[in-house]
Amino acid sequence: MLTEELHKRAQQLIATGKAVLATAYSTGGQYNVNYVQDAPMTGFRTAALSFIDRTYGREHPHYEQFHKSTLRHYKSDAEAGVAILEAIADEIAGGWLLSIKSLVSAEVFADFLEMAEHLLESGYKDPAAVMCGSVLEEHLRQLCQKHSVSTEEEKEGKFIPRKADRLNAELAKADAYTKLDQKLITAWLDLRNNAAHGKYELYSAEQVAQMLAGVTEFMARVRS
Incomplete structure (x- = not known):
């Protein structure tokens, strides 16, 4: 929002x-x-x-x-x-809400990505993928705040959160990042969704490792 x-x-x-x-x-x-x-x-x-x-x-x-x-x-x-x-x-x-949240989230995100890396190294690719994807989605939501992209939409008189894929498309449209980034994020979100829905055979530990490295690089380069 x-x-x-x-x-x-x-x-x-x-x-x-x-x-x-x-x-x-x-x-x-x-x-x-x-x-x-x-x-x-x-x-x-x-x-x-x-x-x-x-x-x-x-x-x-x-x-x-x-x-x-x-x-x-x-x-x-x-x-x-x-x-x-x-x-x-x-x-x-006064802008205090976003400035405080951005400082806290940077540290929290780093901790979660480190936890995801540890899970992956310990042989737990599935929870590592879910955790990494969740960090990515929250980063997208904070980028929406920075680039004036709404994270909610009204449906039947109620405001509901937009899905991560929709946020990704809107952020690319707002030039928050490149079309290449958008495609990479789409792939990462798909992997996260497969992990969250138990479709573990559709991806490998190597792909989770690539996702983790990619998300980490993306978040360092495209800051909220």
Whole structure:
């Protein structure tokens, strides 16, 4: 998903949160408590947690803070949720999300490729192929962010992730890399899919080794 789309979605959720706040009511009496309507609050919380999870992951402080700050349908919980989303929107708009993720992912990817190489050397070509292919697909998704290529498409009112083959075609069209790279990536993704679906006889350990070397070189040359 593009940075602009992430920011737009954050703004939509902020607007939803403010709509929830507009439902606020008071119990009155000696022990006055300010609530918001339960159903809108539940919908707001669910949508926001899904967004934060997909953007940052469940281990990120934003997710944990939102989760624990919006457990009830008090007005103060809705206000806290809106404030967290506003901070997230500012972070995305400032470019901090992508810069942090790119630094972390480079190190993580290197670790996974090293693990895939170790699996291959130990005679486990199939999990090595799946792991290498997964790293490649995530790299494509990060390249999409860099080159303004959407990683999602709308289907029946829902946004679903585009498949890696589609991302590959769109990135080549956007001149993120050459047509030769596109063909190589198509072959690597096919090999990964064969491994993931148990079609182990359709490729050899030598081909997995070539894939691993090729993906490593490609990621070093075409950086996200």
